[in-house]
Amino acid sequence: MSEHSLGEFEELVLLLVAANNKEAYGVLILENLEEKLGKKVNVSAVHVALKRMENKGFVESSYGGITNERGGRRKKYYSITSIGKKVLDQQYEVRTSIYQQIPKISFGQ
Template sequence: MKGSYLGELEELILLTVGALFDEAYGVAVMDEIEKQTGRSMNVSAAHAVLRRLEEKGYVTSRMGGATNERGGRRKRYFTLTAVGKKALDESFAFRNELYKRIPKIAFNFSL
């Protein structure tokens, strides 16, 4: 994972950008994370992470058209890049490898 370390929130937002595909803008990302995880976040935190991911080359952004519902303001849409996909793949492989290393005896308990 050298050079592509993702923080937990970065990884969560990057996964969400990929899942939302063409509809990944700040508020939609934030809402989807809350819907899927029950974890609330504010818009400024989501935008800060999205900007950081863009600086790292993990996402690109484009401006959408102005809409009346937003008072003429445009949405900034984010798209996963090949570099971002690679970072997610490496993160997944790393977590999966660690999980596989847990001895079966460690899971020998009743719930």
């Protein structure tokens, strides 16, 4: 496997960062995860995953402008790095190769 580790939850968060590149922020990622998974997700888990992946070099962050609607606070936006994209590509290859090993099974459907 790769020298860079990526857990299942981190992979989902990183996929959403890539899908919303440069427009991805904590709450948007949270809402997308909850929609895709069909269950509640802890916003702190999203922020911890983002911080961990930033430390690993998989994502970069930047701050948006100050807005009144956010009480003067700025959004922190995330974008995927070339290392992050490489790790996602490797994950995709591994998962796809394993999935393709599944024999054709009929369950009478």
